[in-house]
Amino acid sequence: MKRKICLILAIIMILSTLTSYAFARELDEEKFESDVEFMQDVIKFVLQDYQYEVDQDDIINGLYVGFFNVLDEYSVYYTPEEYQSLIDNTAGEFTGIGVQIIDSEGQVTVLTPLADSPAIKAGIEPGDIIKYVDGLDITGMTIGEASAIIKGPEGTTVKIGVIRDGKNLNFDVIRNKIVTSTVEGKILENNIGYLKITEFANNTVELAKKELDVFDESNIKDIVIDLRNNGGGTLKAAIDMLNLFVTEGPVVYVDYATGEEYVYSSNLKQQKYDIAVLINGGSASATEIFAGAVKYKNEGVIVGTKSFGKGIVQSLYRLKNGSGVKFTTAEYFSIDKTPVHKIGITPHIVVENPKIDTSKYPEFSKEQKPNLGDVSLDVLSAEMILQTLGYDVNEPDGVYDNTSFEQVKNFQDDNNLSAYGTIDIATQNKLYSELLEYANSSMEDIQLEKAIEQLLNN
Known part of the structure; x- marks a missing residue:
């Protein structure tokens, strides 16, 4: 028997969860109540006359997903299972192919593959649109739904079909345990330090300081900071990292939906290191805060290719029923209010790395299992x-x-x-x-x- 939906209760639940968040825009209460009443009537009408059985939880989840789909591509609703998966991922270890993905106009798009991940080894690149997972068209799925399908047991293979520059490409990727270690340091020839940062996480600055202590013991003054394929992270981590490398003064301006503007600054009196920063199309968000401050304060050289261009900030909220929402709450600007969103950071020195050419190797059919004496x-x-x-x-x-x-x-x-x-x-x-x-x-x-x-x- 079909169960009726009380849309008012559903909306009240989500709004009451966010009561601590100050509304930036005045709500037209009369219109809101009228709209809610109308939507309730429409849902009742559909449920009474719809031919097939429908689950109430699916209806509610569909309501929330639709709600967030009218926002930008970075605003997402997570079911309780998807939200828990998201939290598990941020704990630093999960099993999958190792990609950060976003919803771009209904398409599941690769923001960046993680360093040394199965995805990057297979040849998946930033900007690839994931169209198929094991032959299933995932167009229109939420990021949580797509992630759940892409993940799987360690050692299993998943076929990822992507669209890149209008071409269809297929990759067979072996799922593996992804351990997110955000900082790697080593000393190169000519006494140059190399610091690779894969994400601006809560512990990134602490890990970076440990590597800098090692550099200091060798009296290293020149450092390459590799931020290629770093999809971002927390605003605080980016600011704290800038305090290690960029001198005092504003480093980023954040304009919140509430109308407030926060100006974040560095307090470093004098640069200790000469730095060169590597970026590419997979460098986004907090990474662009760091690279933009270095570039526009002229306190280092930026090398590589133009960054992704994600200059907005999302906040994550857990709802009462265990689900969660993440939506855009601010836009940030670099030095002198220079915009970043959908523009990116262009390096001082633009240089492309050569790409892997595997076209001379015939593709495996994945249908035959050749044995001694076979010809194929x-x-x-x-x-x-x-x-x-x-x-x-x-x-x-x-x-x-x-x-x-x-x-x-x-x-x-x-x-x-x-x-x-x-x-x-x-x-x-x-x-x-x-x-x-x-x-x-x-x-x-x-x-x-x-x-x-x-x-x-x-």
Whole structure:
């Protein structure tokens, strides 16, 4: 039997949860009550005459999702399960492919793949529109719904179909445990420090200070700060980080929906380090606060490609029933009120890194499992990849001979697979992921080289 919905109670629940938030705009009470009454009548009418059974929870969730869909692409409603998943992710560990995604006009879009994640190794890039997950069209899904489908048990494979520059691309990505360590430090040649920051999290500044202590012990004065594919984080972490590198004065202006403007400043009296900052299209939000302050205060050189252009701030609220909402509450501006949203930060030195070319390797069919004596493009691809990875095979010809058979077994044994020689789907996936990892590690990092060059010539 169909259950009736009391829309008024639903809306009162969400509004009462947010009573602590001051409304920036005056609410037309009379119109609001009239609108709510009208919507209640419409829902009752539909439920009474709709042919099929409908779940009340689905209706309520649909109501909230629709409510937030009329806002910008960063404003989201989370069911209790989705909200808990979000909180678990921020705890620093989860199982998935390692991408930050947003809703862009109804499309699930990659904001940035996480560093060293299965997604980045597979070749997924910032701006990719995720269209299919294991053949299911996810267009129109909420970010929470899409995340739940993309995630899965560790070691399983998920087929991700994306649209990039109008082209359809498919990636087979092996899910893995994603541990979000936000800071990596090391000392490069010529006594240059390298600080890679993957996210501005609550503990990022503390971790960065530990790396700087190591640099100080070696009397390092030149530092490359790598913010490529850093999708952002908290405003506070970005401000605290700027206090380590940029001198005193305003570093960001935040205009809230309430009409208030907060000006955040650095209190650093004198720069201790000369810095070069690396950014790209996956650098967004809090990352752009940091890069913008460095650029517009002329206290470092920015190298790479233009950043994403996300200059707005979201606040996260937990609702009474365990669900949650995240919506835009402010816009920020860089030095001298320079806008960032949908504009981004253009580097002082624009330089592209070369992209991986895997087009010469035939794609695995993922349908056949070649064995000794078979002849196919799958065998040819396996032979070519094995040769590239340094395995001693004969000249690739697509014929699965004894030499290739033995090397496939060696590869399987090296990668904890069943070493029985059949080029099964798991082996095909692993061959391709190892090829991408090899290509990534062997590609020249021109952006980093240019940043180092700037520091040495300063």
